[in-house]
Amino acid sequence: MRFDKLQDWLQWQESCHPNEIELGLERVGNVAKAMAVSLSDCQVITVAGTNGKGSCVATLNALLLSAGYRVGCYTSPHFLRYNERVMLNGFPVDDQTLMKSFQRIDDARAETALTYFEFGTLAALDIFERSALDVVVLEVGLGGRLDAVNIIDTDVAVVTSIDVDHQDWLGSDREQIGREKAGIFRVGKPAISAGLNPPASLRLAAQECGAEFYQAGQHFQYDDTRWSGTNLSQQTVEYSDLPEPRLPRESVAAAIQAIQLLPLPVAGTDYAILNDIQLPGRFQQIDIKGKQVILDVAHNPAAASYLSRRLQSQVCRGQTFALMSVMNDKDLDGIVTALNATIDSWFIADQPNNNRAMLASEMAAELAQHNIESIDISKNIQQACQRVLSLMEKADRLVVFGSFFTVAEVLTLHDAQNGHHQEQHQE
Incomplete structure (x- = not known):
């Protein structure tokens, strides 16, 4: 072999x-x-x-x-x-x-x-x-x-x-x-x-x-x-x-x-x-450090609209935070338009090991075009996830979306915390 x-x-x-x-x-x-x-x-x-x-x-x-x-x-x-x-x-x-x-x-x-x-x-x-x-x-x-x-x-x-x-x-x-x-x-x-x-x-x-x-x-x-x-x-x-x-x-x-x-x-x-039928990364709800996290692979405007409707139909007593990282060929304007009204604060991250990922600076510029002021930039998804979790209250929720890579990174963090094995991912 x-x-x-x-x-x-x-x-x-x-x-x-x-x-x-x-x-x-x-x-x-x-x-x-x-x-x-x-x-x-x-x-x-x-x-x-x-x-x-x-x-x-x-x-x-x-x-x-x-x-x-x-x-x-x-x-x-x-x-x-x-x-x-x-x-x-x-x-x-x-x-x-x-x-x-x-x-x-x-x-x-x-x-x-x-x-x-x-x-x-x-x-x-x-x-x-x-x-x-x-x-x-x-x-x-x-x-x-x-x-x-x-x-x-x-x-x-x-x-x-x-x-x-x-x-x-x-x-x-x-x-x-x-x-x-x-x-x-x-x-x-x-x-x-x-x-x-x-x-x-x-x-x-x-x-x-x-x-x-x-x-x-x-x-x-x-x-x-x-x-x-x-x-x-x-x-x-x-x-x-x-x-x-x-x-x-x-x-x-x-x-x-x-x-x-x-x-x-x-x-x-x-x-x-x-x-009972569920799928990882499709409005998947998990708990990280006692905080509510929703994982969704939405990476185009239609999927983002569907995600927005799901979020709006669910009661949230606190704020809704977003952790987003998309690939550089995606319609970010359409994605942000679909979700803007549902998100209170945006956390975005670079993916240094992924040459298909859009730079955080580019994502930040697009968010600014939508008059979004609450933007936090991290050098990688792991750092962004730790930052947002540290700022969240019990009643808040975090929505992670933008690509399979983005969701997989957070799932890996979650599994590492729970002692599961993971390996390299390719979309």
């Missing part, structure tokens, strides 16, 4: 390809073919979108497991451990399983250069291929059409809400971005649109490729405690007395619809667990 430690494999993968991202299916498809990876023996659900993908995947995973199926889930990025990206029946795979797969990929690729993300995607697919699963849920990393997971033909495609993000790769408006996301649709297969206000390009792309289109608010809906939608035989299905889900209702509704469209018996699904 090339390496005997997972961390060594991951560091090597980061240097294997000159670009961090190279969209396109030919290289990764050829390697998958050489490894005889197709997932043709199980049902595949592929989830793309700007916001809400992770919540949709987590809901699918939990509900399918409750129905007694063997389930594989591939997501990215991870928070604390790389293994989180590849889940078998609700548990992350172990280091050995990943390393054996990496070695098989290394052997099969010959001279083909693969990115860090492509290595991880192939490893997930390879592990799933060998695990006798009933259903595999694949989360698209970036876009859809040219993302590595799209080498697999999906049985049910889900596109969650779409916002302008990753413009350098996907296009400058929602219509262009919608078309890229719709690249996961397949002829004769269900294509689910979870957003209530989708770009027209989604429906158009489904028509062009001959997919069966299901639109939230039209073909399925989730109001109060009732979900209604359509099954594979085009009959109406209804579930009532459902609990309030912890994850965004839009993503949960689409997940339930996707399950109805699988050619599998789903009568045993336990919808009572909707209130």
